[in-house]
Amino acid sequence: MTTIFKSYDLWDLVQYGYELPKTKIDALEKDLTEKQAATLKRNRMNDARALGIIQGVVSDTISPRIANEETAKGAWEVLQQDYRGDTKMRKVILQSLRRDFEYTRMRENELLKDYFFRLFDVVNKMKTYGEELPNERVV
Template identity: 55%
Template structure:
């Protein structure tokens, strides 16, 4: 896949410590669009000592493949380093692979399973108890609900379209301000 040599098209908003989940989604999309995500997510194997049973052609292919992976990983690491604020950069500055930098970043800012579980529990409560305010337009309510649902999905919650429609219709039907032809 052809990519720009200067990496300018790989830019995303600078991460300053807030909204990690949304920032990471944007970064994943950029990495995927340039066929770098697998390196960031899975890493790559460092070349082992040469096996004398392999012929020279195989060794040459392995060396070339390793060089390509090292270059692509350096590009991915550069993108990660360039997309964090000066306050965040020291936390990843000593890592030499994109996977290591990404993993540390993810662990620190996304939180462990317990933290995500608590966040998800709060969002589920918000989803269940969010109601339309008096005089609130349906579009404003739908925007609030969409924000909650997107945050839930970011944390791994699976909500069916049927459940979302059911929630919205129940709330909308209970609101006398919504004309019946919109339901």
């Protein structure tokens, strides 16, 4: 999903969000300069686009978890928490994946492509949980 957001130049908006001016929403149009109003409008449109992308790609079972989120950043944080967990949980999962990575061996009568599929599945999961894994180590 980060690739999709980056291709639409929305990644920073999803990752960091955007700030609303300190004025009340109803009085927004009166208190903002023309440039500020245009920036706010563009940020709202991009945020809605990013939120629409998130809502469009998640499954029906996950959709209720982000249904109440009004910003892309909020929805992204919910998804990160659900899939990556908190720091302690990530460490436990990474430890298990590291063990799987170290002890993955090709089975007898296993095709090479099947072995690579299993190995890269573990590698991709490790990267998902934040592991820095250079290609040299995988080889």
